[in-house]
Amino acid sequence: MTDLRLRRSVLYMPGSNQRALDKAKSLPADALILDLEDAVAPDAKETAREQVCAAVRSGGYGDRELIIRVNAPQTPYGEADLKAAIEAGPDAILMPKVSSPAVLENIADRLEALDAPPGIKVWAMIETPAAILNIAAIAAARRNAATRLTCFVLGTNDLAKDTWTQIVPGRAPMMPWLMTALAAARAEGLTILDGVFNDFSDVEGFREECRQARVLGFDGKTLIHPNQVEPANTCFAPTEAEVSIARKVIEAFERPENARRGAIQIEGRMFERQHIGMARRAVTWADVIAARGR
Incomplete structure (x- = not known):
């Protein structure tokens, strides 16, 4: 965990x-x-x-x-x-x-x-x-x-x-x-x-x-x-740009049409399924920081 x-x-x-x-x-x-x-x-x-x-x-x-x-x-x-x-x-x-x-x-x-x-x-x-x-x-x-x-x-x-x-x-x-x-x-x-x-x-x-x-x-x-x-x-906080692309990666891989795809293209870059974990981490930390307020 x-x-x-x-x-x-x-x-x-x-x-x-x-x-x-x-x-x-x-x-x-x-x-x-x-x-x-x-x-x-x-x-x-x-x-x-x-x-x-x-x-x-x-x-x-x-x-x-x-x-x-x-x-x-x-x-x-x-x-x-x-x-x-x-x-x-x-x-x-x-x-x-x-x-x-x-x-x-x-x-x-x-x-x-x-x-x-x-x-x-x-x-x-x-x-x-x-x-x-x-x-x-x-x-x-x-x-x-x-x-x-x-x-x-x-x-x-x-x-x-x-x-x-x-x-x-x-x-x-x-x-x-x-x-x-x-x-x-x-x-x-x-x-x-x-x-x-x-x-x-x-x-x-x-x-x-x-x-x-x-x-x-x-x-x-x-x-x-x-x-x-x-x-x-x-x-040490994720930037707005990092969080934005992370959310797009998560959203893209969660679409039914991408369920069997191992890699997808987003904004001219290739992302593999292994990037989902990294994306979730960035979003989670951004949410934790926002909740703390500092």
């Missing part, structure tokens, strides 16, 4: 910044990652944990999906983060440094031991060279329902750091890793989100990277600044 949660714009919010947590309630982001890890200094970890969990419990975020990114289990903060996150009850918990399926299996055991409600899902950060090398096995962990795995989040900054790769316009050095991760995610029915764009003052550069990510097949993009929300929402 298609997951109808919009994840065009997924904004990181530092858990140690109460003002940011409050502001997020009015931002048009599809989802919020309330961060206890990279965005929080060591001496602010406990404060961030308290503020993030209080924010999730108190609500006020409307239909925005709430995800808590915890610190890795092997850190001094990981276990306390996981326990507190489960008690707060977000939509998902984002696990950093998922470099093998064993990480997800261990988290599944912890979730069971801590009686985590079944509605809490698991997202996985794909941000190490080992994760790329093990990506098919990591994605296949979804077959074990206990892992609760639903989404991959690319950590492109960490990948660049660990591989000495330079992040350049067009991201040619990273393209094999991006597409390998995407193929693994699609093979197992996972959502996959592109990494962040660091220069939030470069609006056109950000739009171009969003357009690239959508062409590559990503569901959305992770963001570091509220100003990136609107461009991401626009870039």
Whole structure:
């Protein structure tokens, strides 16, 4: 079944910044990652944990999906983060440094031991060279329902750091890793989100990277600044032209005279029956976005 949660714009919010947590309630982001890890200094970890969990419990975020990114289990903060996150009850918990399926299996055991409600899902950060090398096995962990795995989040900054790769316009050095991760995610029915764009003052550069990510097949993009929300929402939504042709494809194949035809011509282009699924997806997402109103 298609997951109808919009994840065009997924904004990181530092858990140690109460003002940011409050502001997020009015931002048009599809989802919020309330961060206890990279965005929080060591001496602010406990404060961030308290503020993030209080924010999730108190609500006020409307239909925005709430995800808590915890610190890795092997850190001094990981276990306390996981326990507190489960008690707060977000939509998902984002696990950093998922470099093998064993990480997800261990988290599944912890979730069971801590009686985590079944509605809490698991997202996985794909941000190490080992994760790329093990990506098919990591994605296949979804077959074990206990892992609760639903989404991959690319950590492109960490990948660049660990591989000495330079992040350049067009991201040619990273393209094999991006597409390998995407193929693994699609093979197992996972959502996959592109990494962040660091220069939030470069609006056109950000739009171009969003357009690239959508062409590559990503569901959305992770963001570091509220100003990136609107461009991401626009870039990852089907255009009016795409929805218009999609409706025509569906209508054409549903006509009785086309019942046995494998391909038909519409507006000078050939469409095969396999395009019906793509057309229905575009129309469905357009309807979901229209119903949300943003």
